[in-house]
Amino acid sequence: MFSKLNLGVLVTLFATGVYSHMAMIKPCPRLSPNNSLCPAGDPVDYDIAKPIGTSSGVGQPLCKTDKKSSKNVETWTAGSTVTVKFQPGGAAHSGGHCQFALSYDGGKTFVVLKDVLRYCFFKGQTSGNNAEVLSYDIPLPSNLPSSNSAVFAWTWINASGNREYYMNCADIAIKGVDGGSYTGKKLLIANYGPGTPVVAEFNGNYENGVDLLNSRPSITVNAGGASPPPAGSSTSASTKAATSTPVSPSKSTSSPGTSASAECCACPCK
Numbered sequence: 001m002f003s004k005l006n007l008g009v010l011v012t013l014f015a016t017g018v019y020s021h022m023a024m025i026k027p028c029p030r031l032s033p034n035n036s037l038c039p040a041g042d043p044v045d046y047d048i049a050k051p052i053g054t055s056s057g058v059g060q061p062l063c064k065t066d067k068k069s070s071k072n073v074e075t076w077t078a079g080s081t082v083t084v085k086f087q088p089g090g091a092a093h094s095g096g097h098c099q100f101a102l103s104y105d106g107g108k109t110f111v112v113l114k115d116v117l118r119y120c121f122f123k124g125q126t127s128g129n130n131a132e133v134l135s136y137d138i139p140l141p142s143n144l145p146s147s148n149s150a151v152f153a154w155t156w157i158n159a160s161g162n163r164e165y166y167m168n169c170a171d172i173a174i175k176g177v178d179g180g181s182y183t184g185k186k187l188l189i190a191n192y193g194p195g196t197p198v199v200a201e202f203n204g205n206y207e208n209g210v211d212l213l214n215s216r217p218s219i220t221v222n223a224g225g226a227s228p229p230p231a232g233s234s235t236s237a238s239t240k241a242a243t244s245t246p247v248s249p250s251k252s253t254s255s256p257g258t259s260a261s262a263e264c265c266a267c268p269c270k
């Protein structure tokens with residue numbers, strides 16, 4: 001019964017030509033179309049599943065848009081576990097590296113909550129395009145700062161195809177430690193224009209890019225955004241990382257409306 005339903009969904013997607021890349025559907029990300037979890041009337045992007053950039057150019061800003069949803073789509077409690085879900089039927093490009101991260105400064109700086117490295121959307125090495133895994137549990141650290149304007153992000157560096165960077169973001173509230181802070185790895189942004197590192201196509205080598213992920217600096221975030229860690233708790237290197245912005249999407253020279261579709265996609269999307 002279940003597989004019949006899934007097959008039906010796939011057939012529908014093929015028939016309507018919607019078969020595309022991967023997109024988060026829960027929590028409702030900004031611009032998510034046809035998503036009952038999203039605030040009614042919010043703007044949508046029917047290309048929500050497209051990458052925000054490639055190794056050669058920036059197609060869209062981080063999070064796809066700077067504009068927040070009209071309201072927080074979920075309220076999360078520090079110390080609990082949340083489930084993130086993805087749209088079925090998209091091209092999963094043989095897996096790759098997913099990072100799940102949180103921003104307290106409106107989407108400029110992200111601290112990583114969970115990595116799913118190498119085989120994101122799959123159970124192991126594969127040359128497949130149909131995701132085997134469409135949901136991940138994210139344990140929320142118990143010392144996350146409280147916020148009414150946090151931004152949760154899923155990002156993905158695909159294993160096969162064009163060198164792309166995918167990112168969807170959801171506006172959420174966090175019930176955690178009032179005035180608290182949290183230290184973790186800074187989100188790796190790669191394959192996102194010439195200012196970022198390139199993770200080569202895996203071609204079966206799932207260690208590609210793992211060195212970059214392993215060398216992410218630590219940053220400390222709090223309800224005011226990202227800040228230097230408390231004195232004595234870390235190094236000047238992480239202070240620098242917390243305050244620097246790796247890529248300014250506004251510096252993209254691509255003209256609006258052409259860049260995303262031009263850069264994307266050598267993937268086997270139909």
Ligand SMILES: [Cu+2]
Pocket residue numbers: 020021022091093265267268269
């Ligand atoms: Cu794709």
